Amino acid sequence: MTTAAHPVAGRRLTANHLGIAVLLTAAYGVIPFAGSDYLLDAVLTPFLALALAALGLNLLTGYAGQVSLGSAAFLAVGAYAAYNFNLRVHELPFLVSLVAAGRVAAAVGVGFGLPSLRLRGFYLAVSTLAAQFFVQWALTKFGWFSNDSPSGVIDAPPLAVAGITFSGAVGRYLFSLTVVVISTLLAIRLLRSQVGRNFIALRDNETAAKVIGVPLLRTKLLAFGVSSFIVGIAGVLWAFAYLRTVEPAGFNLDRSFGILFIIIIGGLASIRGAVLGAAFMVVFPLLLSRLGAALLGDIFNSGVLEMSQRIVIGALIIGLLIAEPRGLIALVDRLAEPILRRFSRPLSRSTQS
Amino acid sequence: DEQFFPLQSYRVGPYAAGGTGFFGGFIDYLNLINIRDGGVNGVKLTWEEGETQYEVERGVEVYERLKSHTGVAAWNPLSVGIAYAMIDRITKDKVPLITVNHGRTDSTDGRVFPYVFPLLLNPYSETSGIVNYVASREGGADKLKGKKIVVLYHGSPYGKETIPIYKLLADKYGFSLEQIEVPHPGNEQQSQWLSIRRAKPDYVVLRGWGVMNPVALKTAQKVGFPVDHIIGNVWSNSEEDVIPAGDAAKGYVAITTQASGAEYPVLQEVIKTVYGAGKGNLEDKKRIGSVYHNLGIVNGILNVEAIRIAQQKFGKRTLTGDEVRWGFEHLQLDPARVEALGAKGLFHSINVTWDNHEGDGRVTFQQWEGTKWKVVSDWIAPDWAFLRPIIEKSAAAYAAEHNIKIRTSDDPPVSQ
Amino acid sequence: MSDLLVLEGLAATYNHAIRALSDVSLTVRRGEIVALLGANGAGKSTTLKAVSNLLHAERGQLTRGRIVFDGRDATSLPSAKLVRLGLVPVLEGRHCFRALNVEENLVAGGIGGGLSRREIAAGLERVYTLFPRLKERRRSASGLTSGGEQQMSAIGRALMARPRLLVLDEPSMGLAPLVVETIFSTLKGLNREEGLSILVAEQNSTVALRYADRAAVLDAGSTVLAGDAADLRGRAEIKALYLGSPGESAAHLAALRRPSPADHAAA
Amino acid sequence: MFDYQFFIEVLVGGLLSGVMYSLVAIGFVLIYKTSGVLNFAQGAMLLFAALTFVSLVERGVPFWLALSATLVIMVVLGITVERTVLRPLVNQSPMTLFMATLGLSYIIEGAAQLLWGTQVHGLDLGIDDVPFEVGGVLISQFDLFAAAIAGTLVTTFALFFRYTRTGLAFRAVADDQFAALAVGLRLPRVWAAVWTAAGIVALVAGLLWGARLGVQFSLSLVVLKALPVLVLGGFDSVAGAIVGGLLIGAIEKLAEVYVGPLFGGGIVAWAAYVVALGFLLVRPSGLFGQKLVERV
Amino acid sequence: MSLVATSGGDALVLARTHERAAEAAREAEAAPPAAEAALVGGAPVPVLQLEGISLSFGGITALDGIDLAVANGEIRAIIGPNGAGKSSLLNVVSGLYRPDRGMVRLGSERFAHVPTSRLAALGVARTFQNLALFKGLPVLDNVITGFVHRRRAGFVRQILSTPQARREEAESRAASEDVIAFLHLDAVKHQLAGGLPYGVQKRVELARALVARPQLLLLDEPLAGVTLGEKQELAAHISNTRDAYGTTIVLIEHDIGVVMGLSDRIAVLDYGRKIADGTPDEVRSDQAVIDAYLGVAHEGETELVV
Ligand SMILES: Nc1ncnc2c1ncn2[C@@H]1O[C@H](COP(=O)(O)OP(=O)(O)OP(=O)(O)O)[C@@H](O)[C@H]1O
Ligand SMILES: Nc1ncnc2c1ncn2[C@@H]1O[C@H](COP(=O)(O)OP(=O)(O)OP(=O)(O)O)[C@@H](O)[C@H]1O
Ligand SMILES: [Mg+2]
Ligand SMILES: [Mg+2]
DSSP states (O other): OOOOOOTTOHHHHHHHHHHHHHHHHIIIIIHHHHSOHHIIIIIIHHHHHHHHHHHHHIIIIIISOOOOSOHHHHHHHHHHHHHHHHHHSTTOOHHHHHHHHHHHHHHHHHHHHGGGGTOOHHHHHHHHHHHHHHHHHHHHHOGGGGTTOTTSOEEOOOOEETTEEOOHHHHHHHHHHHHHHHHHHHHHHHHHSHHHHHHHHHHHOHHHHHHHTOOHHHHHHHHHHHHHHHHHHHHHIIIIIIISEEOGGGSOHHHHHHHHHHHHHHOTTOHHHHHHHHHHHHHHHHHHHHHHHHHHTTTSOHHHHHHHHHHHHHHHHHHHHHHOTTOHHHHHHHHHHHHHHHHHHHHHHHHHO | OEEEEEEOOOOSSTTHHHHHHHHHHHHHHHHHIIIIISSBTTBEEEEEEOOOTTOHHHHHHHHHHHTTSTTBOOBOOOOHHHHHHHHHHHHHHTOOEEOTTOSOGGGGBTTTOTTEEOOSOOHHHHHHHHHHHHHHHHTSGGGGTTOEEEEEEESSHHHHTTHHHHHHHHHHHTOEEEEEEEOSSOOOOHHHHHHHHHHOOSEEEEEOOTTHHHHHHHHHHHTTOOGGGEEEOTTSOSHHHHGGGGGGGTTOEEEESSOOOSOSHHHHHIIIIIITTTOOOOSSGGGTTSHHHHHHHHHHHHHHHHHHHHHHHHOSSOOOHHHHHHHHHTOEEOHHHHHHTTOBTTBOOEEOOSSBSSOOOOBEEEEEOSSSEEEOSOOBOOOHHHHHHHHHHHHHHHHHHTTOOOOOTTSOSOOO | OOEEEEEEEEEEEETTTEEEEEEEEEEEETTOEEEEEEOTTSSHHHHHHHHTTOGGGGTEEEEEEEEEETTEEOTTOOHHHHHHHTEEEEOTTOOOOTTSBHHHHHHHHHHHTTOOHHHHHHHHHHHHHHOHHHHHTTTSBGGGSOHHHHHHHHHHHHHHTOOSEEEEESTTTTOOHHHHHHHHHHHHHHHHHHOOEEEEEOSOHHHHHHHOSEEEEEETTEEEEEEEHHHHHHOHHIIIIITTOHHHHHHHHHHHHSOOHHHHHTO | OOOHHHHHHHHHHHHHHHHHHHHHHHHHHHHHHHHSOOOTTHHHHHHHHHHHHHHHHHTTOOHHHHHHHHHHHHHHHHHHHIIIIITTTTTOOHHHHHHHHHHHHHHHHHHHHHHHOSOOBOOOOSOOOOEEEETTEEEEHHHHHHHHHHHHHHHHHHHHHHHOHHHHHHHHHHHOHHHHHHTTOOHHHHHHHHHHHHHHHHHHHHHHHHHHHOBSGGGGGGHHHHHHHHHHHOTTOHHHHHHHHHHHHHHHHHIIIIIHHHHTSOTHHHHHHHHHHHHHHHSTTTTTOOOOOOOO | OOOOOOOOSSOOOHHHHHHHHHHHHHHHSOOOHHHHHHHHSOSOOEEEEEEEEEEEETTEEEEEEEEEEEETTOEEEEEOSTTSSHHHHHHHHTTSSOOSEEEEEETTEEESSOOHHHHTTTTEEEOOSSOOOOTTSBHHHHHHHTTGGGOOOOHHHHHHTOHHHHHHHHHHHHHHHHHHHHTTOGGGTTSBGGGSOHHHHHHHHHHHHHTTOOSEEEEESTTTTOOHHHHHHHHHHHHHHHHHHOOEEEEEOSOHHHHHHHOSEEEEEETTEEEEEEOHHHHHTOHHHIIIIIOSTTTTOOTTOO
16 A cells, blocks of 8 residues: 555656546536436436545545545535535525535544544554444434434535526536536645645655654644545535435445445555546446346346345455455556557657656 | 336345335235236236345435336335435426335325325324323323333434424323433443333333344343333334344234234235245245235235226326326225225225325234234224324425425316 | 576566566575675565565566476475475565564574474574574564664574575675674585575675675676676676666666566566 | 442443453454454354354254354355465555455355345344343343353463464464565465454354344444454454453443433444543553554 | 766775765865854864763663764764664654653754654754655655655645745755755656665665755665665765765764765764764774674775775
């Protein structure tokens, strides 16, 4: 987990830039028109929310090296905070409550990040479970958070920004996409700055970082804060753009593991990895179940198929880790390397010498 | 012509036992109608399952995937979380959402929730039904005064939903009340039961879920609380809840809207026609007639009858979701009709109207005998009149929050 | 004298992509001390890891070549088996068991070699005589001991397994001059008396060449020179090229570092 | 007036349920001690073992035969895991291994349900769970039985790790896999042995918990109870597992009864974690855990 | 600015390299005032002073009443057998260990326990005996991070790239590029530090310590595991650094050739006690030092003389 690539080399950057441009054009220009409601509402929107959450966790775990098993708690904090801002502060523009929700999540994150000043590794990981259970408990316990709704379930307000309401599958998708793109850009800027270097320094060698003058305390808490901020915003997307109703039980431990899973499968300390991991996490089980149903649906019931699928996914995770412990992104890079090399040989000479 | 049921089933994960029973029963009944009657007046019933593992987002995915199928009759998720996530969606898509025995209490108010049907029972009427049963055991409502009831509830929104109603009923009948939470999943309840032992209540109401139930019964035995004074709610009333507790569960009583057992004619027909043709859905035939299976059967009856009623108005063809909704809003099955359907004793009756989407289901109580449930009470009526204003108030608040115009009886029943 | 270890045309990569060795051949005869020399990054450590079949643990792979130890093909023998056959490595970076104390580290070496309790006890005595410092620190967690003490523990641990061929990666690193001399003369003694063979990679070529019988020089993953240690000691190009002068080594390094298409050919 | 009788009752109840937590925690400790990884599949293994046993018994296999058969299956499982998962992932970061155990848990859970169905089973070990009174405090035979088993397991393992050479080899493997390979320790054997042992512990814990909860999917959730125990006792200390279990059990119950009402109850879910965290701030590697050995 | 001493290829004695490099430095540009003052002004001001430092670890005495003064602008070597307490001494100075007794004086401040987080701000930088690089960062970023304590802009400013943040970034980048060129690391500056050969990593660590132009530089075996040729080169760099920036250097090294050639004064530790302190020549002929550390076989032979 220490030798993850840092996006610097010139050649890769240009190739990356091109790829990103193509992706963005497709995401904004093609998919909204070509995608079905199902694709947008049930695949892409949750994918975006999870990718953002994974990005947030990646900052903390992948870059700053602090393992957290409590991401779902920060998703929940974000979702419930946005709901309450929206509900209790009149005429508050939605964007403001979005950012405010992120900040609440960040504050809670910093609070639960305090143990990281003393703890490391799995000890820290397990202690973040305190956040997981505490937040879920508090949201269930205190009716105030869900506006005393008897069932504890809250309904999402409409997504409206500057008078435009993002309703319908396309609107919600575009809204999520924009939030994700902006957050990702900001995250990239952060990672390219000294703060990003400090994160990695912290992860790779805490003592050396301290001696050099990296402010450990501030950096750790910042990592928790920024990470929770992003995860909190992802929570808003998850709750308001995707599910449009949430209950505390939805933010359970499985969800936290799911997010951790995304960044490890995708590749720690890689933004592209987080995206790839999220795509894998969301799309792959769907594909697998569709495939299973199509091929074997007549023979077995959905339960049997589902269990077989679990086995397949489990085996795939292990297989992938064996093939490339640094995650999907490293695998992709490795496989793409010869091809890229062929195309960009002249370029690589000029930038490297 | 065909009428389609998208099924958000769950056959894997912690709640798989309930899911396989319920969806098994539902599918068994649909099969029965297809095989025996060739469908509902010639309209074939079809379905497709999507596994949700009881997870909301998977349920939503299945919704988005199956909603555009032609001839969707109704959604039956048997999951509070998934049901909640669907309310907006089905209202927009104008398809009924059936949450038999569960779901949002205030969706009983059809004036605000035109497409949601918490058939037979909602959490409030369940509560009232349980208190009425206790009263009957004590020999009348007046005997409740001075008694002590502890409610042991699951630490989730579901578990907490009835807290205020128990309080109201305690005030009304003058019994003293203590409500104790068991955090999810509830596999350790030592401290709760020690508190109960200290409180020395007359009854404990178990508002449990999943593994919490057998553990409660086991722990009750450990602290010496008499099991026949523990009364289970509607999610604590199945074989799955008692079998793991072994002997500790013998004598436990629980509420139900549908009796268990396979002796009812409709079940006999299912066994003969469906299982006889090798099309039975349950892998383990011993589970035929179990609580969840019978709930599935009853749910099947209610859905099919709603379609039948709607067909009388709109014609014997594939109906739209909105037309099926009309059928549900006129789903009135009196005991005679229930008997004609072969379900006498299985469930009592239902009487859904445009504004009462629950339909005044009656409840009964069963006692676990170690291998099977035995009905130990009459069909009891909850105190609907007492509950209705509370429900209306809550529904009105929802309407206000969501800018929903409250429907009146003059509003056109269906846009045709 | 017969061949104890033979490397034939080894090529190796890391992560299926980074080529570390392209053509390494060398022979260690029974009872011989062979020094492996070369600039930083020449592939010395990789060669030694390949010899003890440890590359896979660092996601490296042998893509070509053959390793013969004691007459049998050792290319894919598990490392535990190799140790039992008498091929014991001391790795770069020391790799002490940090949480175990010094003595436990040594005992672990004996266990790895499949020795009996008595043999282990005797081995401990031997190591403590060689490194009195370790005896003083026997109850300290290895991870807390000084760099040199860790180095001694690592060497001692390998000696515990009663090797026939000791594979050493920069044994002198971090050790006081006196200790370096002691180690080398002790090893030389074992070599003379017990016929212990040694393959040693060293930066400290002065010392290495003084004790070695023969030496091989690696450059950019290939053996480019091999011969009598005494010979090599005198040859000017060795000094110039592989033991280095500043300007050249910088240029050399630059050349080495620039990924060339050949690096990826193996993948 | 403080009710001492009740206090003691809660305390004893807590200690006894703490023993049940320890049983689960030991399985974790075994694997952490030899691979430095939190084995997420422990819950699945527990479920799998109990489910296999119950299903065999329900199919008419006699008790002892079923137990032996399940034991054999757990041994096979241990060896398979070593072959297919651990060996190719040798010397990888703990995070990678952790993820691999997550994958493993998917496979085991899926296989368990596919093989034996999703039904809920009752499990009767023939040990009474009916309490008897000792000085006004209720104690059940079952709890005592569980405590005895846990005690035996812990003593065995603790002695093993401390006094045998194999124990030393195990610790070496956990410390630095690369070095362990280099000195010739046989990692495959060590891992196969440990995973087998963890499988057996899973079986024991699965049966005892299964008798409590019934054998069903939720059984795999009991691992959540073990995590604070591990943190408190130290991930790599067998003794820590038992002491941590007792402490967590007692504190959790006392907190629920005496502190819980202040918050409206239901605090057990996180109280244990908060307590464990509190301890950690004083001792970052748990009560008995190996201190981080690190210097420059 | 290139301060590299390029030598023939003959056997060379380091002292000469040192001289020549110093000459080159003086020619290239005038030494900064601090160094000038130290060199010209005569009476050296102690930059670092240890007063009766004692440290033990559960029965093991690592340091026993060490007094040590390091004058401004000097290269001060610390040698001694393995486990003598050399690294522990550096750890005390950098605040990683808290001495049981004694005081550390850094510049004008005295500490019972040096605050590590202020170390960089106090003008102290160090390298580590066992590499302590940020393996996941490219070489350039590793070096830039060595500049971190000079940074003031908070993270929001850095994200928004305000003028201040931009200026700081440019400044630290320029300084890093300088040092990287100085240490001939250009060819590898975009590679991850973790994948580099050992010797190169050692050099990156030196670069990271140098970039902030510390007043006091603590080097713990900076030349271990480095190819002989590069050893000469690095040794030259070290002395150039002193000459060019007036940096005071404390050097731990086992290569006697380097130590004797490079340092102004040498302190010798054994079992946590200082057994000798003096010029290279004094130390070389000290019988206690020969017995404890050097051994006899060495008459004049250093590693660097092939
Ligand atoms: N674990 C690893 N992963 C990736 N590349 C590696 C790894 N270990 C070594 N390399 C690369 O393989 C090549 C050979 O390295 P090796 O460590 O064998 O050299 P060496 O001769 O031992 O150098 P040194 O004298 O510095 O120890 C180098 O280019 C190095 O960067
Ligand atoms: N954190 C620690 N805990 C326990 N003992 C320690 C610790 N740090 C140092 N020691 C002990 O103190 C003594 C001095 O160690 P130190 O690392 O200072 O030696 P050194 O002179 O640097 O040796 P070397 O030349 O081998 O690096 C050693 O015996 C070591 O075992
Ligand atoms: Mg090397
Ligand atoms: Mg040292």
